[in-house]
Amino acid sequence: MIPVALHAANPGPMTGAGNWTWLIPGRVPTLIDAGVGMPAHLDALASALGGATLAQVLVTHGHSDHAAGAPAIAARMPSARFLKCLWPGRDQRWDVPWVPIGDDDQIEAGDTVVAAVHTAGHAPDHLCFWHAESRSLFGGDLAIEDTTVWIPSNHGGDLQAYLRSLERVIALNPSRVFPAHGPIIENPTALLSSYLAHRQKRERQVIDALRSGDRTADEVVARIYSRLGDEIRARAVETVIAHLRKLELDGLVRRCDKAWHIMTNG
Ligand SMILES: [Zn+2]
Numbered sequence: 001m002i003p004v005a006l007h008a009a010n011p012g013p014m015t016g017a018g019n020w021t022w023l024i025p026g027r028v029p030t031l032i033d034a035g036v037g038m039p040a041h042l043d044a045l046a047s048a049l050g051g052a053t054l055a056q057v058l059v060t061h062g063h064s065d066h067a068a069g070a071p072a073i074a075a076r077m078p079s080a081r082f083l084k085c086l087w088p089g090r091d092q093r094w095d096v097p098w099v100p101i102g103d104d105d106q107i108e109a110g111d112t113v114v115a116a117v118h119t120a121g122h123a124p125d126h127l128c129f130w131h132a133e134s135r136s137l138f139g140g141d142l143a144i145e146d147t148t149v150w151i152p153s154n155h156g157g158d159l160q161a162y163l164r165s166l167e168r169v170i171a172l173n174p175s176r177v178f179p180a181h182g183p184i185i186e187n188p189t190a191l192l193s194s195y196l197a198h199r200q201k202r203e204r205q206v207i208d209a210l211r212s213g214d215r216t217a218d219e220v221v222a223r224i225y226s227r228l229g230d231e232i233r234a235r236a237v238e239t240v241i242a243h244l245r246k247l248e249l250d251g252l253v254r255r256c257d258k259a260w261h262i263m264t265n266g
Helices: 039-049 070-076 159-172 188-211 217-224 230-249
Strands: 004-007 020-024 030-032 056-058 081-084 098-100 106-109 112-118 127-131 136-140 176-179 253-256 259-262
Touching: 004 039, 020 039, 020 176, 039 070, 056 106, 070 081, 112 159, 136 159, 159 188, 159 230, 188 217, 188 230, 188 259, 217 230, 230 253
Parallel strands: 030 056, 056 081, 081 098, 136 176
Antiparallel strands: 004 020, 020 030, 106 112, 112 127, 127 136, 253 259
């Protein structure tokens, strides 16, 4: 299967060069991710459809750069349906009738079928879409070439779930990932394995920082990251909190008020 890359025309501080959305042409024309509703994106979509009617949009998760374009697509292409894993409290930001989908749902797309793979971690509702025949994965924000993925621990991110999701996708042994950001990932197993190694290294650093007497995420960030600008620093704090919460779930640290303490010498 060869999907058509359609840029969402939304470069910015949070999205870098902007998002890719992917059109699977065929009997059930299907768009993966909605973009943000930029006219240039909608024009490119209409042109790529070449007169065919868009049947549906599969949304990988409820972050606005993936979901916010749904109402604009609905206005221009009224027969399209919008499918995603529900995120209560979030999805109603975008006024379309969301059709709920979940793990292992088989969804007709183009002239073939893709399977939803629940891959929580970056967001609680995150789905990838797996095309078994070509071993291709529509990856959403699971992986981005040349960088790591942010786990927003105060906004639905969950590092433990993310690591499980990485392991699950590695087990699928994908040959290629069509991501929402950056270039097509041609060697996904290497990238996903490097993410696991990166998180293990960070975890080690967080444990060592607590052993050295740090008690708050801010203190840990000051120790293990070199000088950071304010915005990146705020993200680093959320990343460290994600690690601390994972270590708490693992039974290795506990939280007392705002201070984190190490539980073992392991
Ligand atoms: Zn996202």
